[in-house]
Amino acid sequence: MSDYLSRTTITAIAIPLTVYALVRLFRPRRPPLPPGPRGLPIIGNLLDMPKEDAWVHWLHHKDTYGPISSLTALGRHFIIISDMQTTMELLEKRSTVYAGRPTFTFAGEMIGWDQQLIMSQYGERFRAMRLLLKGFIGSKSAIVPFQGTQEVETRYFLARLLENPDNLIANVRLSASALSLQMSHGYRIETEKMDPLIDLVETAAREFYIATYPGRWLVDAMPFLKTLPSWLPGMGFKKTAEIYREHNYAQVDRPHEFVKRQLAEGVAMPSFTSTVLRREPDAETEDALKWAATAIYGGGSDPSSAVLGAFFLIMLLYPEAHDKAQAELDSVVGTHRLPTFSDRENLPYIEALMKELLRWHPVGRLCIPHRALEDDIYNGYLIPKGSIILPHMWHMSRDTTYYTDPEDFRPERFLKEQPELDPNTYMFGFGRRACPGQDFANAIVYLTIVMTLSVFNVKKAKRDDGTEIEPEVKWGTGTVSHPGPFEYSITPRSPEAIALIRSVYDEHPLLPSDGSKLL
Numbered sequence: 147m148s149d150y151l152s153r154t155t156i157t158a159i160a161i162p163l164t165v166y167a168l169v170r171l172f173r174p175r176r177p178p179l180p181p182g183p184r185g186l187p188i189i190g191n192l193l194d195m196p197k198e199d200a201w202v203h204w205l206h207h208k209d210t211y212g213p214i215s216s217l218t219a220l221g222r223h224f225i226i227i228s229d230m231q232t233t234m235e236l237l238e239k240r241s242t243v244y245a246g247r248p249t250f251t252f253a254g255e256m257i258g259w260d261q262q263l264i265m266s267q268y269g270e271r272f273r274a275m276r277l278l279l280k281g282f283i284g285s286k287s288a289i290v291p292f293q294g295t296q297e298v299e300t301r302y303f304l305a306r307l308l309e310n311p312d313n314l315i316a317n318v319r320l321s322a323s324a325l326s327l328q329m330s331h332g333y334r335i336e337t338e339k340m341d342p343l344i345d346l347v348e349t350a351a352r353e354f355y356i357a358t359y360p361g362r363w364l365v366d367a368m369p370f371l372k373t374l375p376s377w378l379p380g381m382g383f384k385k386t387a388e389i390y391r392e393h394n395y396a397q398v399d400r401p402h403e404f405v406k407r408q409l410a411e412g413v414a415m416p417s418f419t420s421t422v423l424r425r426e427p428d429a430e431t432e433d434a435l436k437w438a439a440t441a442i443y444g445g446g447s448d449p450s451s452a453v454l455g456a457f458f459l460i461m462l463l464y465p466e467a468h469d470k471a472q473a474e475l476d477s478v479v480g481t482h483r484l485p486t487f488s489d490r491e492n493l494p495y496i497e498a499l500m501k502e503l504l505r506w507h508p509v510g511r512l513c514i515p516h517r518a519l520e521d522d523i524y525n526g527y528l529i530p531k532g533s534i535i536l537p538h539m540w541h542m543s544r545d546t547t548y549y550t551d552p553e554d555f556r557p558e559r560f561l562k563e564q565p566e567l568d569p570n571t572y573m574f575g576f577g578r579r580a581c582p583g584q585d586f587a588n589a590i591v592y593l594t595i596v597m598t599l600s601v602f603n604v605k606k607a608k609r610d611d612g613t614e615i616e617p618e619v620k621w622g623t624g625t626v627s628h629p630g631p632f633e634y635s636i637t638p639r640s641p642e643a644i645a646l647i648r649s650v651y652d653e654h655p656l657l658p659s660d661g662s663k664l665l
């Protein structure tokens with residue numbers, strides 16, 4: 147009996163083991179992940195993840211592991227791509243596979259940032275938002291109707307700069323916000339005091355950075371925590387999520403309702419929101435509309451002001467570029483009027499300077515992460531579904547395959563008979579997630595540069611003894627990299643320039659802001 151039992155037991159154990167061994171032996175082998183640092187049991191590469199300044203942290207990956215490398219932390223795969231060819235092959239050619247964004251329980255599900263275009267997942271709602279934006283700002287011709295507004299706003303910028311040259315960066319931001327909100331909602335901001343809508347948007351943006359800070363919210367690693375009752379100890383994050391959620395939704399709903407009231411009263415300014423609302427959209431389209439409208443100012447004003455902040459710093463560091471740009475403006479436009487959009491095609495040096503500005507200081511050095519929506523195989527490596535993809539744009543901007551002496555700021559590289567690679571092909575991102583505001587962004591940058599240089603000299607500040615002060619070059623470490631504070635001198639070029647700047651108040655008297663109409 148016991149013999150029989152032991153034989154049965156052995157058989158019962160041996161059969162499944164044999165089957166398991168055979169399955170393993172004949173199972174198609176999963177290709178390896180791209181190379182990367184060796185991880186520890188359970189936590190994987192958690193200790194290899196960046197604590198701050200992620201783009202610097204990943205710099206060495208290209209030399210150590212090649213153009214594509216990987217890490218796995220707490221079961222999540224991160225793929226770092228450091229060259230153009232791999233990026234284009236994956237994110238452009240296989241764009242549907244890589245059209246996702248990382249998911250966050252706290253920022254996404256609990257606060258609702260996954261409703262915002264920039265964090266939304268690929269699908270019908272995403273496509274509806276992108277389609278609405280495409281018709282409005284998705285091409286050079288689409289933005290033409292807003293050029294007049296842009297010219298007036300940029301002239302206000304010059305006038306504020308003349309009155310208060312010390313507030314350069316705040317003024318740049320104000321201008322980008324003023325323009326974006328006019329385009330998105332026909333909303334005129336307060337310029338004398340803090341505007342309530344900008345206050346709300348900036349609060350929500352600050353909270354977004356806190357909410358997506360890697361490793362800060364335990365609920366991202368253990369999503370079940372969100373279902374526990376709020377009175378339990380350690381559940382304070384639920385209250386925080388509630389407050390942040392209120393701000394996130396308010397920044398979307400309040401300007402949208404403002405436009406609806408303006409339309410009802412027959413006083414709505416032309417804008418993205420009023421144009422689509424006039425077509426009486428169904429509920430789904432209206433929902434897509436209000437979140438897409440938020441993307442115009444939420445997605446646009448920060449990177450645009452970062453690029454312009456970099457422009458002013460670069461003018462101090464490379465005075466020869468400043469002088470050449472001014473000389474071109476003087477010969478093409480003259481000094482009796484301000485440049486406009488119609489001058490753009492006759493200003494090749496300015497166009498080259500804009501490209502070099504984008505390349506030399508990539509404001510989004512690691513792009514916005516994409517997420518693989520299915521398993522993919524590239525060059526024999528497995529990129530598992532759910533992997534977070536980090537395209538290292540800074541590396542691309544410094545690649546000597548495309549750029550000679552990449553550390554030099556040299557607009558001439560784009561004016562050669564064989565121009566070097568135009569950074570517009572990658573600095574605005576890739577595939578289905580590429581920036582929808584590229585032409586609008588270039589228009590903002592163009593007009594600010596040409597109008598500023600035609601009436602102001604942008605130079606290094608001087609000490610009392612006349613010696614120049616070298617500006618401090620320090621770049622912010624956020625997702626969008628702004629320059630740190632630096633000293634400068636911005637002075638009008640002539641009395642004629644002063645008169646041109648001031649003429650905006652006669653030609654376009656300042657209208658009252660809409661701040662008080664935002665309920």
Ligand code: HEM
Nearest residue numbers: 264441442445446449450514574575576579580581583587
């Ligand atoms: C010079 C200024 C700008 C730069 C350098 C820039 C760059 C970028 C980059 C690199 C991305 C990520 C693309 C990707 O994931 O592959 C992006 C996304 C985005 N940008 Fe821009 N951008 C700028 C201005 C603007 C403007 C003016 C708008 C306003 C409409 C805008 C709206 C957006 C939105 C909504 C997204 C998210 C798209 C999505 O997830 O589908 N950006 N931008």
